[in-house]
Structure formats: structure tokens, C-alpha cells
Amino acid sequence: MPELPEVETVCRGLAPFMEGRTLARVDQRRKDLRFPFPKQFAKRLVGRRVERIRRRAKYILISLDDGAVLIIHLGMSGRMTITPPGRCAPEPGKHDHVVFGMDAGAVIMFNDVRRFGLMDLGREDTLDQHPLLCDIGPEPLGNVFSGAYLSERLKGRKTPIKSALLDQKIVAGLGNIYVCEALYRAGISPKRLASTVAGVRAERLVPIVRNVLEEAIAKGGSTLKDYVQTDGELGYFQHEFAVYGREGEPCPGCDCKTSVQRIVQSGRSTFYCAKRQR
């Protein structure tokens, strides 16, 4: 379920178990995910101390004490499992593709059924130029992402606003769920051409996108603790969505019979209220 808020939550969950600790053991259990692993992957990681964990777009960035950065993307089905120090880690299963053993005893497993995820190694000092990161747009929670910025980027775009917001070059980290939710809150139809959102609608949309993401991060943070305590799974907390996955249900606050509709846009489900979103 990894969009920006989930990836942020995973980063925060990993940090206490990895930051300042050394990678004592790295077990790479297959040769590729979406792409092949880099050469000498495990070997280049073992013995390195983790300095910092952070997120950029939907990427997890783990900087190491030799200037390398482990870049991880969870794809559609990737997840991280943590077994805290002192507890017995389960045997890796069929879809546990990488196992990280920390010197303090924590065991972190990367699990990804569909293998749309990826891992790569970059350099801290040139990370901006890394092929996976160099074309990505501004963070939606940062200062660059303003009404003026979004407006400018939507100008002249003939694609639906839904598709434009999913475009990681325009803004980083939004996925199918949070785009649906943000457009619902903003009262903007997902079918509306992006160019017609430039201007006042874009000004309105930007703070709504921020709020949707911040709320989701806050909820992730509050459920995170419990998850690590119980079965160690990170990234699988259930949010309550207004429209996503609610086809046929009345949307919150709708007094009419109009219910949430599901349509398909460029091959992906969009959920929206045709009455409230224009």
C-alpha cells in the first residue's frame, strides 16, 4: 500500500532499529526484483553503519557511513518486517527477498509478492543525479509545491487532472488513493483537464493535498507502534477513505442518492462523487 504516507511511516518505523547501527548480515535471496540487484550488493552493505534513513517521493533512502546510499522502492506490494532485538526472527518465506541483520540484533525483512519493488545503490554526494531520482518533482509537503508552482505545471496539459497528479515529475509521492481523496476534498472532478485546474483551483488544491497526506502520516504514526510490537509489519495500516474503494456507497456529507462512482482512467480505478466534484 505504499504511497508517500506509507513510505514515510516505514522510514520512521525503521529508523530506531537501523540508524546508528551496523549491518551485520545481508541476505539477498534472489538476483532481481524489478531490476537486477547491483553487483556485490550484500557485500557492499555488510559492515556499514547506517547514518540516516529518509524518504524522497516513494523511495526509502538509507545513507551509509562510506557515502553510499541504499535506495529502496516498495512498488505495489513491498513491505518491511521488523523483528526487534531479543526476539526470534521467523524463517524467511517465499516472498522475503532481502534479510538485513543489524548488529544490535534486529532483523528486517523486505517482502514483495509482486516484485515491482527495487533496490539500488547510489552515492550521497550525487544522489540528485541518480537516474531514479533526477526527474522527480518537488515534495508535496515542501515549500516548492505551491499554488503558483502547480498552476504553472498544469498549464496547457490536456491530460485529466487525475493523471497529472499521479505524474511523479509534477509532484512526488502521490498515488492512486491520495489523488482520489484530494480531488474529492477539493471538489474537483478527476476527469477535468489539468489545464483547467491551473489558477484558483490549483491554489485551493495544494493545501488540500498537504492536509490529506499529513493526516495519513499522523495516522500511520499512531498505528506504527502497535504494529511493531505485535507482528513487526510496517506499512499496512488501514486508513479511512472518503471515496477510495467505496463504489456504490454514499459519500460522506452527500445528502442525495448520488453514490461514489468508480471509473477507469488510464487503466486505473478512480473513485469520485459526480455531484460534489466538478
Place this chain on the structure above:
DNA sequence: CGGCCAACCTGTGCGC
């Protein structure tokens, strides 16, 4: 270049 679609891969749930 902009925009659309298929493809990557596995699992699950539903209709017949």
C-alpha cells in the same frame, strides 16, 4: 514532447 497503453508479477475474489 504529450498522452495513452501494455507490460512487469503474483495473489485473491468473484461469476459460472
Place this chain on the structure above:
DNA sequence: TGCGCACAGGTTGGCC
């Protein structure tokens, strides 16, 4: 019970 199909939260590469 089994089969086939639709669908799943992401991204890319190829085509027009």
C-alpha cells in the same frame, strides 16, 4: 471444486 477473468496502492518503455 475448478476455470477464467478482473483487479490490486507503481513505474517504465514504446508507440502514435
